Amino acid sequence: MGLIGDTVDSIKSIQTRQLLNQAVSLGMVVTSALIIWKALMCITGSESPVVVVLSGSMEPGFKRGDILFLHMSNDPIRAGEIVVFNVDGREIPIVHRVIKVHERQDSGEVDVLTKGDNNYGDDRLLYAQGQQWLHRHHIMGRAVGFLPYVGWVTIIMTEKPIIKYILIGALGLLVITSKD
Amino acid sequence: MHSFGYRLNGLLTFSLTILAMMCAIASLSDNLNTPSPSAEIQIMNINWFQKQPQGNDEVSLTMNISADLQSLFTWNTKQLFIFVSAEYETPKNSLNQVSLWDAIIPAKEHAKFWIHTSNKYRFVDQGNNLRGKEFNLTLHWHVMPKTGKMFADKIVLTGYSFPEEYR
Known part of the structure; x- marks a missing residue:
């Protein structure tokens, strides 16, 4: 079934505990990104570092x-x-x-x-x-x-929002279906 | 565990990490360079010197600028931005910096140069303090890297002064 089949199977097999676990790890990713950004703001003293x-x-x-x-x-x-x-x-x-x-x-x-x-x-x-x-x-x-x-990433994402959604969707799927 | 997505992710993360490290090392390697630039500026002529209707002094001058900035270039240097500014103190202002001329040096081969030019930007004082005023001409350079930290430094040349009267 390849990639898609594997993905569907792994979504089906998710248990509540695993779901919670993944929600937490997703939260960790988001908050650590936020921490890094805010820390940069503090260090550089600029509102957009x-x-x-x-x-x-x-x-x-x-x-x-x-x-x-x-x-x-x-x-x-x-x-x-x-x-x-x-x-x-x-x-x-x-x-x-x-x-x-x-x-x-x-x-x-x-x-x-x-x-x-x-x-x-x-x-x-x-x-x-x-x-x-x-x-x-x-x-x-x-x-x-x-x-x-490096800034092209943000320029493309603001000018072609569809790419942003695809990227966020793909990353989300990757996080949800990952087993460790 | 070893799905296509995992491998792609791993490969991408690894290559980005290596790229970031190479950028950081390239930028750090700039610190190993100890440049020894030299510069000389002569004022050949005061073309005119007058008080504007608004009350500010304005002057036009012709300069001879020669410099050797070749030692500032490293493998991580994209270009040099150089400019000459007049710097002086007035009763109102503790520092006045007025850029008179600037240039972009794209490569090491062009970093040893000689130019005869009048001021590219208007030299207007805030007020009318320029008669008989002593000032410095400073050659500034900003090293714009291919990646990483930007450097800047200057050579201050002293002992220039304006005429006592408008002309």
Whole structure:
């Protein structure tokens, strides 16, 4: 009967105790993933420790589908750093490089201007209407590490939800039917 | 126990683990490199220097930039992002960093270069503090890896100053 037959047989043979056991192990998988994510949030100090690059504005350094690891420390922001920032009225955060910094003498507040490496002009056009500078509270983190291609998994899953469901279904079936 | 699904799962997990380890080792190997970069920047000309209608000083200048950054490249280096910024202090701001020129160096062969250029981005002060002001020109580089940790460093060149009068 092959793969399908085996799978059907193993579902039939599930006993209550085994079912409970598997529910617990599934719970363990989910919670440990959550623990890792939350721990990363604590360590990096950023609300999203990992971001996926969605646009080509930083090419050829970062391409669509690459992932960046963020870190948010109290160190001052300096020119050249690649920061992830939120602009008021825009949902998706932007990953660009800082090209100008003006730090106040008295309060230590910063005015920051950013630009995508692959864009011709600076980001003032992307900022909110009339906004000239980014401030500390706009910035979610600075990029410290880089991993190519891995982000395609999430891009594909958000753009083709059917693949996500198939994948979740297959994994669920694997967990349910596994015997150890 | 030894079904197709199990084997596929095992194979996938194993290959991903190996791949992740190789990425980590490649990134760690960057630490073995001790670079010795050098840079020199000359200001050839102040093209113009004036006060904008909004009250901010703006200057345009021409620079000669020469640098040898070949030693920064390792096998895990995808490219270098380099830029020259003017850095100075004013009564209002404890630090002003204004990027004047930048470039992407895609390969080691291009990392020893010489360029004669005027500032690519506008050099505008916050206020009108630039007359007679001393400033530093800093060559920054950001090493963008094929995978792993990003590195950055700089060479600070001191002793530049603006003219006493607008021109």
